[in-house]
Amino acid sequence: MNVSIIGGGIAGCATAYYLTRDGHDVTLFERDSLASHASGFALGGLHPHIGGAADDPYEKLSHYSMGLHKQLAKTVSGTDSDDESLNFIRKPSLLLVKDQAEAVAARRVYETYAKDYSLDIRWLGLGELSHIDARISGDVLGGLYQGEAHELDPYQLTLAIWQAAESQGARIVNRSVTAIAIEGDHVSGVVTGGQNFEADAVVAAAGPWSSELLSDVGVDVPITPLKGQIIRLNAPGPALKVSLSWGTDYAITKPDGLTWIGTTEEEVGFDDRTTDEARDRIIGSAVEMLPYLEDAELVQQTACLRPMAPDKMPIIDAEPGPEGLVIATGGGRQGILVGPALGETTAALVVGNEPPVDISAFSLARFS
């Protein structure tokens, strides 16, 4: 099958990888560079979702994708061990809580998962927290520890997945797709700068730009850009051993020794510039939790746009629109984590196979 993929972020590259692995002919269209938006500038935390609801489809997808990450860390690097170039490492996460309501919610999650030893979920009181890192503010009441969490370099991962796809025959065209071409009730390819590229199927994996592209073919996809900013710090003292989060914010020391803190959730359209206001808020929040960061030096500030659906879940669907069109977007705040599952299930939809994990909850129909 001849497939055109629009978008060279993790969603598009992972789809290209799984399609070419199964012998399909793939051309990927990227108007900037591969992983030059959210997929290259994300934090890279892989924390499988623990929502607490039985049979939560998003939880299942995120755990399934975590399994794919473990395979990819070996296969895309061609080694038998976790690939150091991806910086794929186990890094427990710790959700810090500051008030009673948050503590009750976190303890409830702990009680739900306490017997699932594979996830290694624990509730830590302030005394135990100080064994993890004595620099955590004394205002914190406790923390929800998740041992089975990982982190990686999302830019290196996306490039490595693409290189694996390329070695299996995928091609890249560095152009902007201006339209999805349709003949009758079936897609016939994509149009870039007046030139037509024929295809049997088209995958729309254009991140936050997917809505615009799809509305031209009559498909209404409620994906909007949600801007997030991150600050990289040169911090004094030893590295943080675990990745810390609180509310919507976080702090983690990356393998290059820098401590990354974030983040923002800004609804400002496609403006992806960094701002002083976000810098001050992110640093203020981090210093409140980790007072030692007051003496840190700012090294870099980045901003990028998450493709976000109203319910924060992905959209993976082949039903709406002309035949042969498959939508793969909506990674939201966990698009790196769910990227491999998004790619593998999208590849299955393209060729008409049963997806390896239940994705019925991620259809576009849920919004109608």
Ligand SMILES: Cc1cc2nc3c(=O)[nH]c(=O)nc-3n(C[C@H](O)[C@H](O)[C@H](O)COP(=O)(O)OP(=O)(O)OC[C@H]3O[C@@H](n4cnc5c(N)ncnc54)[C@H](O)[C@@H]3O)c2cc1C
């Ligand atoms: C600050 C921040 C931190 C994050 N941290 C994490 C994290 O720790 N863990 C996690 O799992 N997720 C994280 N995410 C989320 C994650 O980065 C995204 O969900 C994910 O990268 C989205 O991937 P994508 O491929 O769908 O979109 P993108 O990476 O945006 O890729 C889409 C691509 O499509 C291209 N494109 C668009 N339109 C066209 C067109 N017409 N023609 C050709 N090309 C086109 C764009 O140029 C772009 O390269 C974070 C996001 C942000 C903003």
